[in-house]
Each structure stands twice: as structure tokens, then as C-alpha cells.
Amino acid sequence: MIKQVLGTLGVFLVILQAFGQEKKPLYNPSANAKQDIAAAVHLAKQEKKHVLLQIGGNWCVWCLRFNELVTTNDTLSRFLKANYEVVHVNYSKENKNEAVLADLGFPQRFGFPVFVVLDADGKRIHTQNSAYLEEGKGHSPKKVLEFLENWSPKALDPKRYVK
Template identity: 55%
Template sequence: MKTYSIILCAFLAISGSVYGQDKAVQQKKEAVHIYDPKANADADLNAAIKKAKAEKKNVFVQVGGNWCVWCIAFHNMVNANPELKGYLDSHFEKVLVNYSPENKNEAVMARLKYPGRFGFPVFVILNGEGEVLHIENSAYLEEGKGHSVKKVTDFLKNWTYAAVDPATYKK
């Protein structure tokens, strides 16, 4: 009986410790607020499309969630690199679209041609008419243990307004 009591006490101690760690991890995840599950993604897209058309830009849509470590890592990488952030800001209208259990944005996902099939984060390039030009699996932009600034920059350069405008290539 004494052995069972010791085993039961050890089990309860370990369970409590694991529960405490899980709670701390959950609180840390909840502390990240890059994506807004309450945002009106459709309205955000429409505003970005309208602005992109007026400014002769394309729209860079980043789909992900606060639960996604790769989404957070990508966001942090862009913000930590002034050249990349500047390039993105000057050549694209940017929209963050939340995908999470509390808001899957199903209508927007359909509008964007279901980009989540590639995992998260996933990037969608729209033109000034709101047409999907490209969906990029962000795994292709990784190198080593994270996203590559060079690969992301090269990707963006290939999807600017000028890069996809046929007039750019006429003599």
C-alpha cells in the first residue's frame, strides 16, 4: 500500500508540474497578438486592394495565426530587417489574415483560393483588382532553421507591380 501511495504522489506531482508548464506555454502563446481573430479580413483585403490599385502596387497577404510559431518567426524576421521591411512596405500593401480555431475566415480563405493547403504562414499575392496572382508555400523561403531574408526578398521582387506588368517588358 505504501508503494501505491508513493507512486500516486509522484504521479500527482508530475501532473501538476506538466499542467503548470502547459498553462505557462498557453499564456505565452496568448501574449502574441500579431493576428487579430476579430478583424474583418474581407474589409481589410478590400481596403488594401483599393489602395494598391491607386498606388500601382500589389497586395501581400500573410495568412497565419498567433498559435503558429513559424508565423511569429516570419513576422519578427521582417521587423528585425529594415531593408526587407522597407522593401515590403514600399512595394506592397500588406494584410494579415487570421486563421485560428476562433476564426477560420472561411469565406476569405475561399476568396484566396484556399491557401492554407500549403501550411502556415502562407503568402498570397493579389493585384489591384483583387485577383490571386500567386500563392507561396513559405517553406520554400526557408534556409537552415528559419526563413531566409534573401529568399523572401527575391520572392517579393518577382511579384511587385512592375515585375508582373507587361508594360515593363515592352520596348
């Protein structure tokens, strides 16, 4: 009897703890996307990286799935950290970041999430429709890694191609 009560109490405490921990939203509707991008470009220049803009919203299950993949898959996480400064640009009814997206060539035309790669000078070098990275009910780790590799600073270094 005591074991059952303690077991039930333990389950109750785990559930209570899970509900008590409020998760910070991935996309912040009140963030200043222009400033966040400028800060990321500044860091990217110093660290010889590119900037990856993950554009979407907390309402977008595919956006959240992508983020879950790249933060929990060790290979993707390490590659991102080594080659990119990442900015989550919000698109929601609260803040569509229309001016920023206009400056980026209207990437929302591809749906969400959509990814924009900037070089270390802040120049847009690629817009990626995430549908090409999907597999089943998520994104393919292999396809995502290939995308990240193909637009990394190393891949675009002219010295790699000149003999």
C-alpha cells in the same frame, strides 16, 4: 552593498516593465478579413502597389518568425512598404476565415504561414508556400526578397518586357 541593492532593483524594474507591456497580437481573430483585404486593395490601387496577405495565426511560430524578419530586416521592410499593402489574415480555432480562404483558392493547403499576392484590382496572382522560403529555423532573407521582388508591381509590368 548599496550598489548590489540598486543593481538588483534595476534588474527587477526591467523585468517588471517587460511583463507590464502587453504585446498586441499579430493576427486578430475578430478582424473582418474581407473588409481588411478590400481596404488594402483600395490603397494598393491608389499607390500602385500589390497586396500581400500573410495568412496564419498567433499560435504559429513560423508566422511570427516571418513577421519578425520582414519588420526588422531593413531591406525587406523597405521593399514591403514600397511595393505592398500587407494584411495579416487570421487562421485559428476562433476564426478560420473559411469563406475568405475559399475565395483565395484554399491557400491553407500549403500550411502556415502562407502568402497570397493580389494585384491592385484584388485579383489573386500568386500563392506562396512558405516552406520554399525557409532556411534553418527561420526564413531566408535572400529567398524572401526574391519572392517579393518577383511578384512586385514592377516585375509584372509588361512595359519591362516589350521593346
